[in-house]
Amino acid sequence: MADLSILLAFYENMYKARRFDERLWDAYVDGKPLGMTHLGMGEEACGTATMMAFRPTDAVCPHHRSHPHLLMRGCDMNTMLSETLLKSTGTCKGKAGEAHFVDVSKNLYVLGGTLGPCYTVPVGFAYHFKREGKGNIAVAYSGDGSTCEGPFYEGVNMAAAFKLPVLFIIQNNFFAISEDFRKMTGLQRLSTRASGFGIPGVTVENGNDVEAVYDAAVKAVEYVRAGNGPMILEVMTWRQRGHAVNEPGTKYKDPKEQEFWMKRDPINLLSTKLKEQYGVGDEQLKAIEDKCEQEIDEAWAFAEAAPYSQPEVAMKDIYWSANKA
Amino acid sequence: METKKMTYMQALRMAMDEEMARDDKVILLGQDVGILGGAYGVTGDLYHKYGPDRVIDSPLAENAIVGFGIGAAMYGWKPIMEIMKMDFSMVALDPIVNHLAKYRYMSGGQVGHMQAVVRTAIGGGTRSGPHHSQSIYHLFAGFPGLKVVCASTPEDAKGLLKAAIRDKDPVFFCEESAAYRIKGEVPLDPDFIVPIGKSRTAHEGDALTVCGFGTAVLKATKAAGMLADEGIDINLIDLRSLRPLDLDPVVDSVKKTGKLLIVDEFTETYGITGEIAFQVTQACFKDLKMPVQRLTLPDTIIPAGPVMEDWVMLSPDKIAAKVKELINA
Numbered sequence: 001m002a003d004l005s006i007l008l009a010f011y012e013n014m015y016k017a018r019r020f021d022e023r024l025w026d027a028y029v030d031g032k033p034l035g036m037t038h039l040g041m042g043e044e045a046c047g048t049a050t051m052m053a054f055r056p057t058d059a060v061c062p063h064h065r066s067h068p069h070l071l072m073r074g075c076d077m078n079t080m081l082s083e084t085l086l087k088s089t090g091t092c093k094g095k096a097g098e099a100h101f102v103d104v105s106k107n108l109y110v111l112g113g114t115l116g117p118c119y120t121v122p123v124g125f126a127y128h129f130k131r132e133g134k135g136n137i138a139v140a141y142s143g144d145g146s147t148c149e150g151p152f153y154e155g156v157n158m159a160a161a162f163k164l165p166v167l168f169i170i171q172n173n174f175f176a177i178s179e180d181f182r183k184m185t186g187l188q189r190l191s192t193r194a195s196g197f198g199i200p201g202v203t204v205e206n207g208n209d210v211e212a213v214y215d216a217a218v219k220a221v222e223y224v225r226a227g228n229g230p231m232i233l234e235v236m237t238w239r240q241r242g243h244a245v246n247e248p249g250t251k252y253k254d255p256k257e258q259e260f261w262m263k264r265d266p267i268n269l270l271s272t273k274l275k276e277q278y279g280v281g282d283e284q285l286k287a288i289e290d291k292c293e294q295e296i297d298e299a300w301a302f303a304e305a306a307p308y309s310q311p312e313v314a315m316k317d318i319y320w321s322a323n324k325a
Numbered sequence: 326m327e328t329k330k331m332t333y334m335q336a337l338r339m340a341m342d343e344e345m346a347r348d349d350k351v352i353l354l355g356q357d358v359g360i361l362g363g364a365y366g367v368t369g370d371l372y373h374k375y376g377p378d379r380v381i382d383s384p385l386a387e388n389a390i391v392g393f394g395i396g397a398a399m400y401g402w403k404p405i406m407e408i409m410k411m412d413f414s415m416v417a418l419d420p421i422v423n424h425l426a427k428y429r430y431m432s433g434g435q436v437g438h439m440q441a442v443v444r445t446a447i448g449g450g451t452r453s454g455p456h457h458s459q460s461i462y463h464l465f466a467g468f469p470g471l472k473v474v475c476a477s478t479p480e481d482a483k484g485l486l487k488a489a490i491r492d493k494d495p496v497f498f499c500e501e502s503a504a505y506r507i508k509g510e511v512p513l514d515p516d517f518i519v520p521i522g523k524s525r526t527a528h529e530g531d532a533l534t535v536c537g538f539g540t541a542v543l544k545a546t547k548a549a550g551m552l553a554d555e556g557i558d559i560n561l562i563d564l565r566s567l568r569p570l571d572l573d574p575v576v577d578s579v580k581k582t583g584k585l586l587i588v589d590e591f592t593e594t595y596g597i598t599g600e601i602a603f604q605v606t607q608a609c610f611k612d613l614k615m616p617v618q619r620l621t622l623p624d625t626i627i628p629a630g631p632v633m634e635d636w637v638m639l640s641p642d643k644i645a646a647k648v649k650e651l652i653n654a
Contacts, residue, residue, distance in 0.1 A: 059400075092433035102432040109399070112431070114419050120389045121424065124396020124404075131378065138396075151419075154389035161384055317434035318469050320493040 004278055006052065010210045011274065011285065014044035014267050016292040017068035020077075023296055024084065028245035035086040035097035038065040042208070042240030045266035046171045048072050049213035050139075050235075053221045059107045059125040060139045063118055063171065064099040065239075066110065069141065075103050077299040087306040094309045095317070115146035119155030119168070126164035126230075137165040137224050145176025147190050156230065160197045163229035167220055170232060172207070173239040178252040191234035200231040207235035208266035211273075238264070326517070328510040336479040336511045337444075337500060338369045340486035341405060343515045345375050348403065351490060354381040355390055355407030355444075364409045365446060365505060387417035391443065395424050398441040398495075405490060408445040411499065412456045414465075425495045426470030438493035442486075446502040447475070448540050448590060449622075450638050454629035460539065460590045463597035465497045466567035473567040474521055475499040475538040479509035481565060484519025492521060501539045522569040530558025533652055534578040535644075536601065537588035538564055545588050547641035552648060559648055567597055575601075576608045583614035584651055590639055593621045615654060620647045 021039040028034055040047075047062065047069030054060055062069035070080055075091070083090030084098045091103050101110040111117045118140055125138035146152060147170060159166040170190050174180055182188060194201025200223065204216045213235055220233045238261035242249030274280040331339070345351045357364045359372040359382035372380040383390050387408050394404035408414045414421065421443065429436045449458035466473040472494055476482040482500070489496035527542055528549035535545050542563040549561050560578045564571065579585050585605055587598045602617035622637050 090433070092431060092435070095433050096431040100431045102428075102435055104432065104435040112423065114423050116388065117392050117395070117420050117424050120392020120420065121396040121399075123389065124393040124398070124402075125400060127393065127397050128400035128402060151388050151392065154384070154386035155392060158384055158386060158389045158393060162381075317430045317432075319472075320429065320438040 006214070007211065007270065007274060007278070008280075008288065009052070010048050010214070011267070011270050012288045012292060013048045013068060013072045014210065014270065015289055016295065017044045017048070017071050018267055019292055019296055020067050020071070020081075023300065025241075025245060033085070034245070035084055036099055036244070037084055038099065038244055039241060040065045040067060040239070042261065042265060043171060043173055043237045044068045045208050045210040045213050046169070046235040046237055049210045050169055050217040052214060053217035054139060055136060057107065057134070057136045058139060059109065059122065059129075059136070061109050061111050061118060061122050061141060063115070063141045063143055064110065064113065065143065065171070066101075066141065070101065070103075070108065073106050073108050075106055075108065077295060078302040081299045082303040082306055085303045086308065087303055088309040088313070089303065089306040093313055095313070115142070116149050116151030118142045118146060119151045120158070122166050123155050123159045123164060126159060126166045127162070129165055135225050137167055137221065139167045139169060141169045141171060143176065144170060144172040144174065144181040144190055145179065145184070147193065148176075148184055156197050156199070156232070159230040160199050163227075165224050165227065166230040167224045168230060168232045170234040171237060172234050173237050175239055175243070175249075175252070177243040180252070189234060191232050194232040199229060201234065202231070203234040203236060205236055206264065207237040208261070208264045208269055210266055210270055326512045326514055328512050330508055331479060331511050332506050332508050333476070333479045333482045333501070334365070334367050334505040336483040337367050337486055338371065339511070340483045340490070341368065342371060342374070344487055344490040345371065345379065347515065350401060351403045351405065352379045352381065352397065353405045353407070354383050354393060356383055356385050356409060358382060358407050363407070365502065367500070367505070368407070387413050388420060391417045391420040391425065394441050394443070395420060395428065395439070398439050399428070399436055403440045403490060405442045405444060408443060410457050411445045411447040411461055412459050414443070414445055421465065421471075421497070422468045426468045430470055439495045440493050441495045442489045442498050443495070444486075444498045444500060447499045448501045448503050449627045449634060450503045450540070452629050452631060452634060455626045458627040460499070462497070462499050462538070462567055463591060463600075466570075466597060471495055471497055471568065472521055473497045473499070474565060475501070475567065476565070477501065477504065477539050477542045477563055479507065479511045481519050481525070483511050484517055485521065485565065488518045488521050491518070496521065499539065501543070503540050504543060507543070519565070522566050522571050524565055524571040524574045525563045526560070526574065527563045528559060528561035530560045531581055532557045533559045533648055534562070534575060534582045534585045535559050535588060535648065536562040536564055536575050536585070538567065539590065541588040541590050541639055544639050544641050545644050548644035548648065551641060551645050557648070557652065570601070570604070572601065572604055572608070575605055579605055579609045580612045583612055585613070585617045586647060586651055587617065587619040588639060588644055589619065589621045591621060592624045593619065594624055596621065615651070618647075618651055620644060
């Protein structure tokens with residue numbers, strides 16, 4: 001069982017990520033100018049718990065639905081929100097938007113909108129770590145949908161063949177936009193793919209239980225760091241809303257499943273546990289929540305006041321050699 | 326400068342050998358590059374010289390090969406990725422154009438440089454058919470963030486590949502498979518470099534300006550020799566690099582000759598010939614005595630059968646005939 005300070009850190013991060021996303025949703029409804037954004041309400045446990053299990057020197061590659069991951073990794077909220085709002089103060093100067101968020105200072109690389117490279121680029125990182133010999137690992141996050149793409153097979157196979165330290169984390173929220181993975185594959189769980197690569201695959205059945213995810217992540221990291229080669233960790237969770245802000249997610253979900261998972265909301269699960277098993281009082285949680293609200297208020301004030309990058313920036317960073325090819 | 330006569334393929338290997346000896350961070354990966362020494366034999370004995378950690382036999386997975394190279398490059402390695410034929414690069418298009426070319430830009434410059442080379446064999450004339458013959462280099466030249474070069478001679482094969490390996494930006498390096506066995510004098514100096522983005526004059530003259538890349542230039546060089554025997558000297562320019570594209574010598578020449586023929590072993594429409602024609606026309610509209618002309622493959626697919634393929638591909642005879650036609654026009 002994780003100690004209380006870790007659980008409180010999880011609570012803070014999950015609450016912060018939830019409110020971060022809700023504020024983006026509100027901003028969209030209010031017609032504020034946003035970049036592309038993918039909200040993860042209900043999925044906060046996966047990014048929050050797993051990120052606690054890594055070293056700062058590991059290379060982590062969250063996928064596009066990754067606000068909890070970024071916040072837990074310690075990315076600055078001002079620059080993170082600025083990138084979502086496409087401002088010059090964004091980590092990528094507003095060039096990437098959050099679906100391609102990069103923070104080199106945190107060894108954090110979102111590998112972009114086409115998804116396939118989520119599985120292959122980390123294999124190159126892992127080559128570096130193996131040659132470096134310090135026990136660092138590469139972490140390749142994905143959703144369930146992109147496991148249907150070819151690069152999943154190419155990347156996992158290559159990591160397995162070369163016995164490279166890559167932890168593949170499938171954050172399975174059941175849906176690729178509208179498509180249920182159970183209809184798009186012949187499977188009920190995706191970690192079973194691992195046996196086809198000759199590597200271990202583990203599923204956390206209640207991926208909204210942050211403690212269960214953390215325990216599984218710690219074990220998986222131990223295995224990969226020890227030089228055993230890659231493994232797949234699948235975290236079952238549920239996207240409470242739609243794919244993006246423009247789509248509520250109501251057309252294709254079974255209402256019973258929606259209800260089942262809404263009862264397993266990761267933040268409610270943890271607050272209940274904290275109160276019932278650890279004697280944490282409402283005031284203590286309220287203090288954490290107030291702190292998060294304040295941080296988000298400040299980030300919005302910062303990002304909204306910031307200017308957009310100007311046209312000359314659009315012509316920079318194309319070539320290192322600044323060759324106007 | 327001391328030189329040695331060697332094949333285009335040996336010159337490529339020498340370039341990689343010298344750069345791997347010079348810099349421990351240079352690694353080589355791709356299908357068959359190791360124990361076999363390359364599907365065409367380009368990498369030769371490098372596996373035995375530098376070992377399996379640096380000369381990496383990869384699964385048959387072009388997409389992952391490029392992804393691996395991108396990841397390694399982002400952590401300071403200098404990968405040379407081999408994709409056997411350019412036709413196969415189509416299955417790795419996403420990592421090449423969306424990541425290799427864009428990642429530095431998308432990171433707002435945080436990723437300092439993406440020092441990586443993708444090597445691939447191009448070109449027809451080898452009876453290999455529709456999936457092993459295309460020179461589709463212009464596709465990659467259409468993506469800012471990439472550099473795209475094409476070597477036509479053994480000397481350039483060595484000098485340009487060394488420049489590509491040392492370049493801090495990603496370079497797509499096109500090798501003419503029909504030229505692998507041609508021989509030429511190659512400088513032995515380990516610091517011999519052919520800078521990327523500088524055209525080369527392959528034949529001096531003022532009867533007509535001709536420009537192109539790779540085997541089209543090799544064939545035009547033969548045509549230039551045949552024409553010279555008849556007293557016609559063309560100004561032939563090997564452009565060497567599609568991006569950056571150095572058209573200054575072409576423009577200077579066209580200002581004197583008033584006529585430009587672009588030779589290219591891609592099909593007639595939608596290739597790089599249109600881009601060159603546009604740029605040259607912009608730069609010397611008033612000097613042109615006729616619209617810019619091109620000699621390319623017809624708009625078809627490169628077939629394997631010998632009679633068909635020979636009819637489709639360029640040849641010195643075809644180029645010489647076209648030059649005469651234009652001179653007399």
